[in-house]
Amino acid sequence: MWPYFPDLLDRAVPRYTSYPTAAEFAEGMAEEPYLRQLAAVDPRQPVSLYVHIPYCREICWYCGCNTGAAGRAGRLQAYLDALCAEADLVSAALPPGVEVARISFGGGSPNALSALQFIRLADHLMTRFRAFSPLFSLELDPRGLDSAWEHAIAGLGIARASLGVQTLAPHVQSAIGRHQPLEMIESAVELLRRAGVGSLGFDLMYGLPHQSGADLADTIDMALTLQPDRFSVFGYAHLPAAIPRQRRIQGDALPRSRERFEQAMLADRLLLEAGYVRVGFDHYAKPDDPLARAAGAGGLRRNFQGFTDDDCDVLIGLGASAISSFPDLLAQNEKNAGRYRMLVSDGRAPIRRGVLRGPEDQRRGRLIERILCDGTVSLPADLNAVIGPPLGVFLTRGLATREGDTIALTENGRPYARALAYLLDGHRAEGEGAFSKAV
Numbered sequence: 001m002w003p004y005f006p007d008l009l010d011r012a013v014p015r016y017t018s019y020p021t022a023a024e025f026a027e028g029m030a031e032e033p034y035l036r037q038l039a040a041v042d043p044r045q046p047v048s049l050y051v052h053i054p055y056c057r058e059i060c061w062y063c064g065c066n067t068g069a070a071g072r073a074g075r076l077q078a079y080l081d082a083l084c085a086e087a088d089l090v091s092a093a094l095p096p097g098v099e100v101a102r103i104s105f106g107g108g109s110p111n112a113l114s115a116l117q118f119i120r121l122a123d124h125l126m127t128r129f130r131a132f133s134p135l136f137s138l139e140l141d142p143r144g145l146d147s148a149w150e151h152a153i154a155g156l157g158i159a160r161a162s163l164g165v166q167t168l169a170p171h172v173q174s175a176i177g178r179h180q181p182l183e184m185i186e187s188a189v190e191l192l193r194r195a196g197v198g199s200l201g202f203d204l205m206y207g208l209p210h211q212s213g214a215d216l217a218d219t220i221d222m223a224l225t226l227q228p229d230r231f232s233v234f235g236y237a238h239l240p241a242a243i244p245r246q247r248r249i250q251g252d253a254l255p256r257s258r259e260r261f262e263q264a265m266l267a268d269r270l271l272l273e274a275g276y277v278r279v280g281f282d283h284y285a286k287p288d289d290p291l292a293r294a295a296g297a298g299g300l301r302r303n304f305q306g307f308t309d310d311d312c313d314v315l316i317g318l319g320a321s322a323i324s325s326f327p328d329l330l331a332q333n334e335k336n337a338g339r340y341r342m343l344v345s346d347g348r349a350p351i352r353r354g355v356l357r358g359p360e361d362q363r364r365g366r367l368i369e370r371i372l373c374d375g376t377v378s379l380p381a382d383l384n385a386v387i388g389p390p391l392g393v394f395l396t397r398g399l400a401t402r403e404g405d406t407i408a409l410t411e412n413g414r415p416y417a418r419a420l421a422y423l424l425d426g427h428r429a430e431g432e433g434a435f436s437k438a439v
């Protein structure tokens with residue numbers, strides 16, 4: 001049983017998919033720093049690409065992603081043309097010889113595209129970049145998978161995919177505007193396995209409107225019958241002031257803080273009992289999955305897609321709202337798909353906001369990443385002194401231990417990983433309130 005400390009859990013804290021977080025990005029960043037970073041990439045080190053498709057066939061009410069209804073076919077095609085133009089611009093800005101080791105597609109829903117559009121896009125990326133046999137990964141909406149997609153996935157050799165499952169309780173699905181019966185998920189899993197996807201993840205959620213612990217347990221039981229290789233288990237973040245589509249969700253039907261906490265604990269117990277191992281603070285994987293192996297070997301990383309075994313130091317984001325990450329710079333593309341297209345059609349890198357990462361940001365970012373990925377970190381003496389008093393709360397409550405310079409989360413401290421990381425956040429006075437609760 002994890003102990004419940006609402007003073008730590010009710011605090012709004014970042015998810016730390018980057019440090020500094022997106023709340024610290026300055027608006028109006030010019031394209032020059034980004035282009036300089038691209039030109040300075042070390043050709044001996046491979047890079048990763050992330051490609052954002054900001055469209056979905058149907059919009060779920062809870063969704064906090066940058067996405068909109070796919071609507072007219074012409075609009076999708078215009079976006080794809082812009083993506084290809086951005087890929088041309090970026091590949092030309094890189095030094096010759098830079099290899100692309102991974103290409104991830106996310107959104108939105110990449111399968112808002114037709115399978116043919118997707119193949120053409122992947123083909124364009126592989127031709128423009130040195131991407132001879134990249135590791136592909138793909139986020140998918142089970143509601144839009146058909147045999148054409150099966151052939152596309154098999155043809156491209158896509159090894160990893162994640163499916164948005166969220167909940168299988170019909171009354172909860174109604175409350176979040178996302179209807180997908182178990183049979184639909186079963187068909188999607190069969191299709192993806194036939195297509196050769198070796199590492200398949202399910203995204204689940206707790207803290208949804210009208211969702212009880214029993215609903216969550218039933219969803220996990222049903223999901224386990226399909227034997228995915230990975231699970232991610234996210235708490236729903238209700239931020240209707242910032243995300244207008246969430247206003248359709250009844251705020252008074254949401255589980256309260258203690259219930260959310262118990263739901264997170266329940267999911268943790270059921271997945272461990274089923275033989276999955278913990279990866280970071282909200283992922284679980286079969287012990288032989290690459291993510292679990294990376295976690296076991298100390299090679300787990302955290303980036304904009306969550307926990308990953310991607311060890312590239314440079315991640316280039318393509319598409320509206322995509323974020324690029326370099327050791328010295330985080331840069332985000334224009335979020336609005338229409339404005340993104342206009343910038344690209346003017347021949348410009350569509351950068352709109354970002355932040356330079358100085359040595360102190362890089363140092364703190366590495367420490368925060370280790371706490372979240374490994375649950376332990378060795379702190380330099382100066383930071384030990386800074387976080388000493390607030391850390392005392394974690395130590396006296398048995399949530400963390402300190403031996404010399406090494407701070408480690410205990411079993412009881414697992415749900416408090418983000419709250420502990422927050423102590424190392426040198427920007428935390430700014431941007432508070434823009435984040436979700438720690439659980």
Ligand code: SF4
Nearest residue numbers: 056059060063065108
């Ligand atoms: S399918 Fe996924 S990305 Fe699209 S609206 Fe639903 S949750 Fe958001």
